[in-house]
Amino acid sequence: MSFNLFAAEEEALAKARALETRLGALAPDCLPEFRDLIAAFELSTREQQRLVRVSDRLQGQLNDAIHELDRQRSEAEAALDHLREAQEAMVQSEKLASLGALVAGVAHEINTPVGIAVSCASHLADATQAMRRRADGGTLGKAEFARYLATAVDTTDLILGNCERASQLIAGFKQVAVDRASAVRRTVNLAAYIQDTLVSLQPKFRPSGHAVAVYCPADLELDSYPGVLSQILSNLVMNALTHAFVDGQPGGMAITVDCPDADTVRMCFADNGRGMSEEHSARVFEPFFTTRRGRGGSGLGLHIVHNLVAGVLMGSITVCSAPDLGTSFTLQFPRRTPDRDLPVEALTM
Amino acid sequence: MKVRAENHAMDCLTIPATGRTPGVSFDFANGHLRMTGESYPDDVAAFFGPVFEALRGFLDDPDGGPIRFDMELLYFNSSSAKALMNIFQMLETVAKGGRPVTLTWCVEENDESMRELGEDFAEDLRHVVFQMREMPAGGPP
Structure with missing residues (x-):
């Protein structure tokens, strides 16, 4: 037996039609009015069925809209996640780039004192070589030795000063680089x-x-x-x-x-x-x-x-x-x- | 909700569409009636009351000529559906009385369920000439 949503209405109509037959025999003058009533009830039942379908259709549309909304929301959330990841990646690469610039900067900076120290040391080495040759040959004069001493004092001062400068730079850089990379808290x-x-x-x-x-x-x-x-x-x-x-x-x-x-x-x-x-x-x-x-x-x-x-x-x-x-x-x-x-x-x- | 209706000696009834209420353009002089847009009014009685009153006045005129009714709603709720059925019954009554009435049910292409509803709504029309017309999709959602 199939389910019928409007079984009660159909049953009522069947009863009404049975009544219509009896009424035709008992009170024929009432028959047209009674038939109008049956027609109105039939129309009303059809309208009711129609309204149920309209309502079901609306509910269906609502469900579709809700699903679509859900889908769009997940899409938007996924897009937002991607954006956050991309932003995070860019911030990270920016941090790395600035650390890279820092390394390049310090390397360039240290180059100067180290370069000066190297050329001073080389100059001192040359002068010392010359002194040794003179001393070995027994031709070293007093004035010449005094000049060499002056050169040695000047160059060693320069070498010392520039090496200290380089060492300071490295210490400073080391601290900055460590701080940058580790975000350590300290007194400074x-x-x-x-x-x-x-x-x-x-x-x-x-x-x-x-x-x-x-x-x-x-x-x-x-x-x-x-x-x-x-x-x-x-x-x-x-x-x-x-x-x-x-x-x-x-x-x-x-x-x-x-x-x-x-x-x-x-x-x-x-x-x-x-x-x-x-x-x-x-x-x-x-x-x-x-x-x-x-x-x-x-x-x-x-x-x-x-x-x-x-x-x-x-x-x-x-x-x-x-x-x-x-x-x-x-x-x-x-x-x-x-x-x-x-x-x-x-x-x- | 307030509906602003322009009513010139019952020659026509024009109500502009809003988000929730349909556009009504009843050109009584030429017997051309149209409903457009979407219909899910907050207060069904307040919206359809004046519409039915004007329509009843027009249909009661015994010397009336042919009537063309274009149902172009894209979306309507259950109360509006019942209001439409009532309008269709009023049209059916005058058509039965001998006045030519053509009802055009407009559906967007591919809106199968709206087409089925139209066929469903036409079920009780014996004297009204019912026709289905397809409109291009892409009107207001």
Whole structure:
């Protein structure tokens, strides 16, 4: 037996038709009106069936729409995941690239004192050879020996000085590189650390005649993440070199540090370059915002700076700029970074 | 919901479509009635009340000429479906009285279930001439 949703209605109609027959015999004058009633009931039943189908169709459409929505939502979520992964990868490669630039910078920087030491040593060796020949031949004069001594003192001074310089550079670089890679927290002298970081960047700005002036209290000690500071400074300098200065014209940058109160450090990084419009300065910290897409700009440098200042140093950064009036970034952060539960590695991502 | 109806001496009834209510253009002078868009009004009585009133006035005129009704709704809810059936019964009544009535059920191409509904709705029309017309898809979703 097949299921019939409208069995009751059909049963009622069957009864009505049976009644119609009896009514035809008993009260024939009532018959037309009764038939109208049956027709109305039949129509009503058909309409009811139709409405059930309309309603089922609507429910079906609703289900389709919900499934479609679900599908689109999963698609959008997958796309968002991919985007996050890509963004993460870009941030990582940006970090690696800046570490690479740091290595290249330091190598270039160490080259100078080592080169001087090598040529001094070679000069001293030549002079010593000549002295030995004279001494062996018994023709060494007093005046000549005095000249040799003067040369030896000068060159050994130079060798010593330049080797010390190279050793300092290596020590500074080692510290910066270790800090960068490991995000270790420690106490650091800010003025010295700024210098160490700038040394690694020298080759980037010296050939074009750019200069960085540093005004920082010599005794200011931070208890913070120096590697993060180094990365911030390096990104700010690179940003200025890329955007601020008209090609071929030497520009100036200044890092000014003060303490508005005992527990707060304010660091201002300013350049006297071409500045930027309000529209651009409002967006500089946005990820992937760049005016140099396809020409080496990733749009991540300042975004990373912003994240590091806000996330790791627990401070703030603002930008102030106007066309032809240069740009300045002002960072404010606690001298002693507050303790937190989160691993710093998670934040520097 | 308020429906703004322009009603010039019952020559026509024009209600612009909104997101939830259909467009109504009843050109009584020429006997051409159309409903377009989508129909799932918040308040069925408030929307269809004036429509039925105007339609009843038009159909009650004993000197009326032929009527063409174009049902171009793309989507309607159950209450609107019942309202449509009532309109069709009103048309069927005047057609039975001898007034020529043509009802055109418009479906978007490929909308099979809407076509089936149209055939279903035509089941009780004996005197109204029922026809199906395909429109190109891609109207409002």
